[in-house]
Amino acid sequence: MRHRPSGPSAVRFIRYRAAPPAGTATHGALALRPPAPPPVRPPGLRLVRPADGMDAEVRAVADAAVRLIAEVLAGARPAAQLSLVAAPPVCREMTRLRASRPGRGARIVPPKILSTRLQRPTPAAAEATAVVVVAGRVHALALRLDHSRGRWRCTALETTAHAP
Template sequence: MRRRTDKPAAVRFVRYRPMPATRGALALRPAPPRTHPPRPPGLRLVRPADGVEAEVRAVADAAVRLIVEVLAGTRPTHQLSLVAVPAVCRELLHRAAPSLAGRRVVPPRVLSCRTQRPARAIAETTAVVVIAGRVHALALRLDHTRGRWRCTALETTAR
């Protein structure tokens, strides 16, 4: 068996697989009755009115928008260097769509974007986006280092 000596990639593309049909039956199992009071969630949704949280939210929204435009081919990859680490930029450079300059293109859209803070210097963002008329999922990890937030990992279903 051959061992991998290189580090895992910063960007991971996930192939979409549809769920099997349920033939009219509900695919949900009824929830068991609660015997203890519910715990407060460990993660919380970032609200735009929070001080530092507003900065994280703004950076996350900008990063999602930039990455979606790079994946769609409407923005050059080198512009990601403002919000992403070099490893993410390199991976997207090899996998991004060719430039569509001069062609009529439907611009990509961000349908929804959610941000959570599992730790003080870490933010995780998920987004639902439309690229070339297809809906895709996007997940980013933002780390706060040297006074700024940067995308250090990316996972998407977009090709």
């Protein structure tokens, strides 16, 4: 007795059927199975383009936050300027880190942003990740952005970089 799975499978096996005998007419039509109809998308899903409404605003804030944080980590910008895109606890922590490691008078190399990614786990929250080059070393950034009081702000930050 053969057991067949009850649900659809990712792999489908098709049995080979021998060609009809030579004397059988097909009336000019190809003896092929008609193509399957295209899959139907479940309701509620839609294609979202990067510049659609609210997502464009989140993307702009995330890009600005990544750029500002990378510049603060590189020593090219004071941490107080993070208040434009970050919540007060993030600004205080970056200011504290920056104060504990003063610059050594070395030439400041502007940071370079290699890539950024953005996702929205909920309508009022977004998570951004970035790969940046600070002082010649590659580092990762992870930001949590929350929508509150009509604007997006960075409320949490994790990074592999240390303030200068």
